[in-house]
Amino acid sequence: MKNLPSIIRIVTVEENINGEIKEYKCLADESNGSTVRYLSKEEALQVFSEVKEYYNKSNYLEINDDLEKKENLDHFVESMNSSYDNFFKLNLNEKYDIPKMTHKFKTFKLNKRKWSCKCEWCGKKISNIEVEGYYSVHQEQISRQYEKACSVECGDLIWKEIIKNWIKSNGYTKFFNV
Ligand SMILES: [Zn+2]
Numbered sequence: 001m002k003n004l005p006s007i008i009r010i011v012t013v014e015e016n017i018n019g020e021i022k023e024y025k026c027l028a029d030e031s032n033g034s035t036v037r038y039l040s041k042e043e044a045l046q047v048f049s050e051v052k053e054y055y056n057k058s059n060y061l062e063i064n065d066d067l068e069k070k071e072n073l074d075h076f077v078e079s080m081n082s083s084y085d086n087f088f089k090l091n092l093n094e095k096y097d098i099p100k101m102t103h104k105f106k107t108f109k110l111n112k113r114k115w116s117c118k119c120e121w122c123g124k125k126i127s128n129i130e131v132e133g134y135y136s137v138h139q140e141q142i143s144r145q146y147e148k149a150c151s152v153e154c155g156d157l158i159w160k161e162i163i164k165n166w167i168k169s170n171g172y173t174k175f176f177n178v
Contacts, residue, residue, distance in 0.1 A: 119150035
């Protein structure tokens with residue numbers, strides 16, 4: 001097999017057939033900077049057979065998909081960890097652990113007479129007559145939702161549900177210890 005040029009581009013060539021312009025695509029060698037050389041038929045067929053061999057690999061789609069997803073995730077993790085103090089941690093098995101969240105405690109406003117809400121996890125009524133406030137479960141980068149919880153425990157369970165959904169919907173399951 002001949003060594004193929006390192007930079008191959010698809011170019012359009014025109015042909016005038018009885019005054020009608022017909023366009024074709026062909027391959028050109030661009031490894032020599034400004035000089036463009038059209039590939040010979042033999043070279044072009046070699047390119048096609050190499051491309052075909054690659055695309056015929058049964059796992060090629062999965063490999064590419066995974067690489068792209070992992071790249072996106074690593075990017076996201078990097079930005080999250082720089083703004084949220086090591087939010088995502090890699091476990092010894094090279095997978096990320098489900099990140100832990102601190103839930104903000106929201107104190108009820110004193111001027112509100114009677115106000116209540118429900119814990120999104122256990123369904124318990126949270127009212128300003130009985131308690132001082134609730135826990136707000138929210139992580140802007142992961143989900144736009146704001147969920148209310150009666151306790152840290154319920155908050156943690158709500159958070160786990162949210163982050164697991166995020167992992168699943170982004171196709172990140174294999175990169176996490178879930
Ligand atoms: Zn609860």
